[in-house]
Amino acid sequence: MCTTCGCASGNTQIEGHDLHHGHAHAHDHDHTHSHAHDHAHSHSQSHSHAPDAKGDLHYGRGAAGAHAPGLSQRRMVQIEQDILSKNDRYAAANREKLAEQNLLALNLVSSPGSGKTTLLTRTIEDIGKTFTCGVIEGDQQTANDADRIRATGAKAVQINTGKGCHLDAHMVGHALEQFDLGEQGVLFIENVGNLVCPAAFDLGEAHKVAILSVTEGEDKPLKYPDMFHAADLMILNKVDLLPYLDFDVAQCIEYARRVNPEIQVLQLSARTGEGMQGWYAWIEQRQQALLQAKLDALESQVASLKRTLGKG
Amino acid sequence: MHEMSLAEGVIQVLEESAVAQGFSRVKKVWLEIGRLSHVEAEAMRFCFEAVCKGSIAQDAELEIIEIPGTGWCHECGKQFEYQARYDPCPHCNGYQVQMVAGDEMRVKELEVE
Numbered sequence A: 001m002c003t004t005c006g007c008a009s010g011n012t013q014i015e016g017h018d019l020h021h022g023h024a025h026a027h028d029h030d031h032t033h034s035h036a037h038d039h040a041h042s043h044s045q046s047h048s049h050a051p052d053a054k055g056d057l058h059y060g061r062g063a064a065g066a067h068a069p070g071l072s073q074r075r076m077v078q079i080e081q082d083i084l085s086k087n088d089r090y091a092a093a094n095r096e097k098l099a100e101q102n103l104l105a106l107n108l109v110s111s112p113g114s115g116k117t118t119l120l121t122r123t124i125e126d127i128g129k130t131f132t133c134g135v136i137e138g139d140q141q142t143a144n145d146a147d148r149i150r151a152t153g154a155k156a157v158q159i160n161t162g163k164g165c166h167l168d169a170h171m172v173g174h175a176l177e178q179f180d181l182g183e184q185g186v187l188f189i190e191n192v193g194n195l196v197c198p199a200a201f202d203l204g205e206a207h208k209v210a211i212l213s214v215t216e217g218e219d220k221p222l223k224y225p226d227m228f229h230a231a232d233l234m235i236l237n238k239v240d241l242l243p244y245l246d247f248d249v250a251q252c253i254e255y256a257r258r259v260n261p262e263i264q265v266l267q268l269s270a271r272t273g274e275g276m277q278g279w280y281a282w283i284e285q286r287q288q289a290l291l292q293a294k295l296d297a298l299e300s301q302v303a304s305l306k307r308t309l310g311k312g
Numbered sequence B: 001m002h003e004m005s006l007a008e009g010v011i012q013v014l015e016e017s018a019v020a021q022g023f024s025r026v027k028k029v030w031l032e033i034g035r036l037s038h039v040e041a042e043a044m045r046f047c048f049e050a051v052c053k054g055s056i057a058q059d060a061e062l063e064i065i066e067i068p069g070t071g072w073c074h075e076c077g078k079q080f081e082y083q084a085r086y087d088p089c090p091h092c093n094g095y096q097v098q099m100v101a102g103d104e105m106r107v108k109e110l111e112v113e
């Protein structure tokens, strides 16, 4: 198991390669990696870890063995630290890297079969010329979805989580190493189909997008409130099927707003294309907002430099 | 089962603290788990026991402090006990509720040697 980020990396693979193998290579050849430090020591299967004088953790050296009985004293230590703090640090590093490259990252979460991959292939076919698109695909097994994306001509990287039920920021950090979308673009992360676990794990994305298909029942936002609370946008997919169902769209939206009053909602069909323009407009708007935020930050930096020079 | 990842997250926090605070064994761990957080206390107990083996927290005792949910209503400004994310404010029935407590997943303190 991966002791670095807690992913079930005994089974995690990126493009068919073991995640830990990836570490070794990444570290041998690339010392600029933002969290290479942690990785260097994470290859051992062992769970015993002893800190060295510099404060580094050396996985596998055996803290238990180094322990000298009789010399120790029991004491209390205040910690007050979030259980997910490590994942959150990886997420922050991912977010920084994405911002540097002006990449809008969207974390797509849903039950299996709600239509995430279908939505993505259609999206790339329609707007892939306007925006450079890349996709990180998360599934327990197979590279089927990454293959579906590659068939559109877009870059895709498959992460297989093995037994893992969600992507975490550490896996995504490694997948990001394989992307070179250049400046600007949209990175879609298709999370493992699961309305529970992915809610807890920040991947460094700009927004979580929850996809709910109308065949799933309108009370899903109440049954899985954490997910709909964490999402900024809910996409109601498969609206082409509405005539055959008794799905109550207004009720579903009302439920979603109970758990998240701010959530935006789009209704569309990834099959027929109905409503897709709204989704593209949303993406473009978020992309613009990202660039605007960066511009604002740069302008205030320039202004402050000018003031400094002016005074000098 | 993301409780497994979360339990491993606990071990990671312990290992990092071991470096910072200079200890090599954890005897007891106090976790604060909000009732509306992403983790079930029972599942955490189960997974913690599994991931402790061979770590600095082998055989450590686990104490879970459950924190009840508290909501704050944007509309009427009142606080109340929050049972679920979809609960309206009991005072004005509004849904503009912000969670002020209840989503914690935190390692609070340790007994170490």
Ligand SMILES: Nc1nc2c(ncn2[C@@H]2O[C@H](COP(=O)(O)OP(=O)(O)O)[C@@H](O)[C@H]2O)c(=O)[nH]1
Pocket (backbone or CB within 6 Å): A110, A111, A112, A113, A114, A115, A116, A117, A118, A119, A193, A237, A238, A239, A240, A241, A268, A269, A270, A271, A272
């Ligand atoms: N009728 C209809 N079917 C859809 C739509 N979007 C996806 N599907 C179908 O739903 C099934 C699951 O889609 P997929 O994209 O693999 O879902 P994923 O597991 O979320 O990636 C496939 O058979 C799709 O053809 C839609 O808008 N309308």
Ligand SMILES: [Mg+2]
Pocket (backbone or CB within 6 Å): A116, A117, A145, A190
């Ligand atoms: Mg898929």
Ligand SMILES: [Zn+2]
Pocket (backbone or CB within 6 Å): A164, A165, A166, A196, A197, A198, B001, B002, B003
């Ligand atoms: Zn999970």
Ligand SMILES: [Zn+2]
Pocket (backbone or CB within 6 Å): B073, B074, B075, B076, B077, B078, B089, B090, B091, B092, B093, B094
């Ligand atoms: Zn109120």
